Amino acid sequence: MANLHPVPAPLLREARLRLLSGDDLSLGRVDERVARSWRRSLAAGLAPSHNSRHAEHLSGGELRQALACNRDLINHSQPVMEYLFEQVRHSHSMVVLADRHGTLMHTLGDADFLGKAERVALQAGANWHEAQRGTNAIGTALAESCGIEIHGPEHYLERNDFLTCAASPIASATGELLGILDISGDQRSHHPHTLGLVNTAARMIENRLFTTSCQQQTRLHLHPQAHGIGTLAEGIVALSEDGWIMGANRQALKLLGLQREDIGATPLARVLDTRFEALLLRAHQQPQQPLCLHRRDGSPIHAQLYNPPGRSPARPLTLRAHPAPHEGRSAPSTPSEVQDALQQLDTGDHAWRAAADKARRVAGKPIPVLLLGESGVGKELFARALHDSSPRRHRPFVAINCAALPEQLIEAELFGYSAGAFTGARKEGRPGRLREADGGTLFLDEIGDMPLALQTRLLRVLQERQVSPLGGGEAVAVDFALVCATHQPLREAAEAGRFRADLYYRLNGLSLQLPPLRARSDFAALTDKLLLELSGEPRLHLAPELQARLAAYDWPGNLRQYASVLRTAIAMLDPDEHCIDWPHLGDDLRELLQRAAAPWAGGSDSAATTPPAAAVGTPPSGEQKLADISRAAIQQAIQQHQGNLSAAARQLGISRQTLYRRMGA
Ligand SMILES: Nc1ncnc2c1ncn2[C@@H]1O[C@H](COP(=O)(O)OP(=O)(O)OP(=O)(O)O)[C@@H](O)[C@H]1O
Structure with missing residues (x-):
């Protein structure tokens, strides 16, 4: 019964009859889902007084065939059904399994009730689809795709009024409906917990089917609490080799805020604050322990990774732009393909x-997009990824560094020239990069360094959407997406008259500030990604203390500098070495790091665990005591997270920058 306050049986019977005579209004008090189902039953040509004699019932041969088609479902359901039957034995009830068409596959019941049930064809081979037998828990759970209870005269056919039934759908790992689990009984033995019991049992069957059907895939078991993993309340996702969600149970969908349609079209990194390669690596490093990850909204979730038998836990991956089309499901839709290039650069920093x-x-x-950020933060990589994420990705990406070209050449380079336009020009002229970008994306790096005269010409091109080559010649229409980048404060330059204000507003359709490396909160994940990209070796990692020092360094050259440091360190490793440590760094950087870390003398193990100023001797002032407690808590958190400063900061609820400041305090 779906209503909290059940409608009395006589009223239900009356409403059911009125519906037949075209009175829809009397359904007002009936549960919405039941009312919808009654209307469907009516539309199928059924009347409440119908005896369902003509309802479908499989012959012996047909039933054998249907049983063979549903072998996995039946095999996994049988033990659960037996357990369920133990719970409801002697309550004039039966446990029923139906396939996805509503045909009953298997029943287990009290002998005294089975006789009654047979009279209404609650037996293997009978079809309980709504179109055959009107509103009933099995048929209505199929139609509504949710667990439902149908009690007494909520059934559409009067002859089923003596029943109370609770049914729950069973879905596959990819979210397809496989069948229905149901408990049907005499309505006098109705129990309020029956639907809960059936729902729970259906989840047990789904999880058993999930682990069997996805045993060749990497699985991630999830729960907000570490101890929830392995229980019925856990979410499970199956992952492709490049980290796309190819299967998910109901709980996982709920925990990750996904819909069934997202299965096969969502990379894990879109819902969790980690890249797949980094996750594999972490799981490899602490195989027995659940990992603490974060969802997109920052809330923590615990995860245990299981690799299929025989697969190396963290093998190198060949990243594909999008997942292989999933069996029985169409290839991921274009939007997910399109988003992928930016996704692949995303290592979890919020900014x-x-x-x-x-x-x-x-x-x-x-x-037009204007990318702002210090040199080396990855503006060009971002611009390329944006292009690869756009519908223009099959057309050219043309990058021009305005600071690197001599002023006289930029003009020719950008706008092209006609034959004999100037001394040294090619005989046949040149179309210019703007025209090369036609249909694709033009990336103008260091736009702040563009000479004023050229700014005027560029502005004209952007306004008129056509290019006139140097030395005359016909103007040619161009169509490109424009992305510009600068490390200069362009607005100030425009205000000071060093940059044309009208061009600035034209370029600045959307300005995006990319964070410098020192302000990023994903240092550990970024490091994992860089190490994997630079070496192809997933076991490579940094010594925890070194990682903490590197994370605390302020990286004036940003990612360009850090990538170069790691590249050099990798080259210093012996063939069987996988841990990068102090000896693998250049002398200058080692000195810089040690100098920068000098105020934080918490490097040794004992210093890391002992509150430094729980000092002996003079009692500390209140302020001093607080600082000591704070420092001890920080050191403890860093140690707990093996040097991962981002994780330590998250645990303490402070930003990474605040953490650095406090470390130095
Ligand atoms: N997300 C990233 N993943 C891996 N490497 C990166 C990433 N971002 C930047 N890098 C590294 O940093 C280098 C510099 O990146 P890029 O040229 O995109 O920076 P930029 O901000 O455009 O620099 P500039 O302002 O000096 O032109 C890249 O060649 C690459 O080695």
Whole structure:
């Protein structure tokens, strides 16, 4: 019964009859799902007084065939059904399994009730689809795709009024409906917990089917609490080799905020704050322990990774732009393919991700993007990924560094020239890079360094959407997406008259600030990604103390500098070495790091565990005591997270920058 306050049986019977005579209004008090089902039953040509004599019932041969088709479902359901039957024995009830068409496959019941049930064809081979037998828990759970209880005269056919039935759908790992589990009984023995019991049993069957059907895939078992993993309440996802969610049970969908349609079209990194390669690596490093991850909203979730037998836990991966089409399911839709290039650069920093999320919204729209950020933060990589994420990705990406070209050449390089336009020009002229970018994306790096005269010409091109080559010649229409980048404060330059204000506003459809490396909160994940990309060796990692020092360094050259440091360190490793430590660094950087870390003398194990100023001697002032407690808590958190400062900061509820400041305090 779906209503909290059940409608009395006589009223239900009356409403059912009125529906037949075209009175829809009397359904007002009937549960919405039941009312919908009654209307469907009516539309199928059934009347409440119908005896369902003509309802489908499989012959012996047909039933054998149906049983063979549903072998996995039946095999996994049988033990659960037996357990369930133990719970309801002697309550004039039976446990029923139906396939996805509503045909009963298997029943277990009290002998005294089975006789009654047979009279209404609650037996293997009978079809209980709504179109055959009107509203009933099995048929209505199929139609509504949810667990439901149908009690007494909520059944559409009067002859089923003596029943009370609770049914729950069983779905596959990819979310397809496989069948229905049901408990049917005499309505006088109705129990309020029956639907809960059936729902729980259906989840047990789903999880058993999940682990069997996905045994060749990497699985991630999830729960908000570490101890919830392995229980019925856990979420399970199956992952492709490049980290796309190819299967998910109901709980996982709920925990990750996904819909059934997202299965096969969502990379794990879109819902969890980690890249797949980094996850494999961490799981390899602590195989027996659940990992603490974070969801997109920052809330923590515990996860245990299981690799299929025989697969190396963290083998190198060949990243594909999108997952292989999933069996029985169409290839992922274009939007997920399109988003992938930015996704692959996303290692979890919130500011970076916020910029990528905004950029995705303008990809493919005629809105120029202006990327701001210090040198080496990855502006060009971001621009390329944005292009690869847009509908223009099959057309050219043309990058021009305005600071690297001599002033006289930029003009020719950008706008092209006609034959004999100037001394040294090619005989046949040149179309210019703007025209090369036609249909694709033009990336103007260091736009702040563009000479004023050229700014005027560029502005004209952007306004008129056509290019006139140097030395005359016909103007040619161009169509490109424009992405510009600068490390200069361009607005100030425009205000000071060093940059044309009108061009600035034209370029600045959407400005995005990319964070410097020292402000990023994903240092550990970024390191894992860089190490994997630079070496192809998933076991490579940094010594925890070194990682903490590197994370605390302020990296004036940003990612370019850090990538170069790691590249050199990898080259210093012996063939069987996998841990990068102090000896693998250049002398200058080692000195810089040690000098920068000098105020934080917490490097040794004992210092890391002992509150430094629980000092002996003079009692500390209140302020001093607080500082000591704070420092001890920080050191303890860093140690707990094996040097991962981002994780330590998250645990303490402070930003990574605040953590650095406090470390130095
Ligand atoms: N997300 C990233 N993943 C891996 N490497 C990166 C990433 N971002 C940047 N890098 C590294 O940093 C280098 C510099 O990146 P990029 O040229 O995109 O930076 P930029 O901000 O455009 O620099 P500039 O302002 O000096 O032109 C890249 O060649 C690469 O080695």
